[in-house]
Amino acid sequence: MNVTSYVQDxxxxxxxxxxxxxxxxxxxxxxxxxxxxxxxxxxLELDFGEVSFMDSSGIAVVIHTLRAMRELEGRLVLTNxxxxxxxxxxxxxxxxxxxxxxxxxx
Amino acid sequence: MNVENEVxxxxxxxxxxxxxxxxxxAVFAAQLDPTMDELGDIKTAVSEAVTNCIVHAYPDSIGExxxxxxxxxxxxxxxxxxDQGRGIEDVAxxxxxxxxxxxxxxxxxxFTIMESFMNELRxxxxxxxxxxxxxxxxxxxxxxxxxxxxAD
Numbered sequence: 001m002n003v004t005s006y007v008q009d010x011x012x013x014x015x016x017x018x019x020x021x022x023x024x025x026x027x028x029x030x031x032x033x034x035x036x037x038x039x040x041x042x043x044l045e046l047d048f049g050e051v052s053f054m055d056s057s058g059i060a061v062v063i064h065t066l067r068a069m070r071e072l073e074g075r076l077v078l079t080n081x082x083x084x085x086x087x088x089x090x091x092x093x094x095x096x097x098x099x100x101x102x103x104x105x106x
Numbered sequence: 107m108n109v110e111n112e113v114x115x116x117x118x119x120x121x122x123x124x125x126x127x128x129x130x131x132a133v134f135a136a137q138l139d140p141t142m143d144e145l146g147d148i149k150t151a152v153s154e155a156v157t158n159c160i161v162h163a164y165p166d167s168i169g170e171x172x173x174x175x176x177x178x179x180x181x182x183x184x185x186x187x188x189d190q191g192r193g194i195e196d197v198a199x200x201x202x203x204x205x206x207x208x209x210x211x212x213x214x215x216x217f218t219i220m221e222s223f224m225n226e227l228r229x230x231x232x233x234x235x236x237x238x239x240x241x242x243x244x245x246x247x248x249x250x251x252x253x254x255x256x257a258d
Contacts, residue, residue, distance in 0.1 A: 022157040023121035025211060053128075053146075055153040059213035084146035091222055092215045 003031040005039075010074075012041035017050030020085075025057035029064055036065075042074040049080035049103055058085060059092045066098055077101070111137065111177040119164045119171050119189070121157075127173055127187075128152040134175040135183050139247040147223035148183065148243065154216040155187040155239045161208050163191025163237060181247060186240045193233035201229065 001024035006013040014035060020028060036044070046065065048054075062078065069076040077099045081089065086102055094100065113134055117123045128149040135148050152173070159171045169191050176184040194200045201221070206214030221227045224241040231237040 019125060021121075021124045021153055022161065022211075023124050029211070053149060053153075055150050055157065056213045056215040056219055057157070057211075059215055060211055063213065064210060083143065084150065087143075087146065087223075088150060088219065091219055092213060 001028055003028065003035070005035050007039050007041070010040070010042040011045070012036075012039055012043070013045040013047055015047040015050060017052075019053040020051060020058040020061060021053070021055050022057045025061055028061050032061070032065055033068065036068050036072065040072060042072065044069055044074060044076050046076065046078050047080050048078060048082065048085050051082060051085050054085035054088050056088065056092070058088060059094065062089070062094055062098070108179050109176050110179065113175045115173045115175070117171055117173075118168045119160045119191075120168060121160055123171070124153055124156050124160070127156045127171075131173070131175060131185060134177075135245070138177060138181055138183055138245040140245045144243070144245055148185070151220045151223045151241055151243075152185060152187070154220050155185070155241070158216055158239070159187065159189040159191065159237070161212065162194075163189040165192065178242070181245045182242055183245055184240065184242045186238060188236065188238040190236040193235055194229070194231040194237055195233050197229050197231055 001018040001020060004015045014032060066076050079101045080103045081100060082103050089100060115130060131152040132145050132149050135145060156171060169189060172188045174186040178184055199205055201217040203218040204214040206212045220241055224243045226242040228240045
């Protein structure tokens, strides 16, 4: 699991890659929190394009991030989501809490 | 019942084995020629079941997890994940969406995902003795899926 960040003004993109499971979740959460604390963005994009697997641990990561962005009075969007993580996010109703966009077919 | 194939795996409740268990289940399931979607469903359900053992059955220790993979007649895949851990006091409550005793690192969606991604979920638990989760999924083989599409 890896997190790469791009920042422009107060817009931050975090590209997540690899597998998000319980084994990886704590580290992912810590990395996201560290980036938010350092840059205090008002808009955060979590890019799921390189996520090869995600289970319900990823839901906890998204909810945790959503809370953190609300504290910053900012916005969270999830982009580029491959089919498997998308199905998990939809099963949890995350689409009702924040904006989701699928990865377009290559 | 006529079991066409069966594999039994035993491993310690270390979180790095979550990835091992779901990959092993996917390799076994590949014999039934599943679609990518079905493989994703199977991996996700196994990941949830094994994570439950690690987080809830053995919260403060490393215990043994067994995973039995079976191929049943009519393209049915059966996966049983078992532990000898703490057990669940109230299974019906544990299965409810968003219910968790795992703190903010957990979402409480594990059983909901197992239930919706597989065709059948049976949970048996005895407090202090352990928990057994049996899941079944009928695999529509890729060939069959393509055949349906061609017939449309």
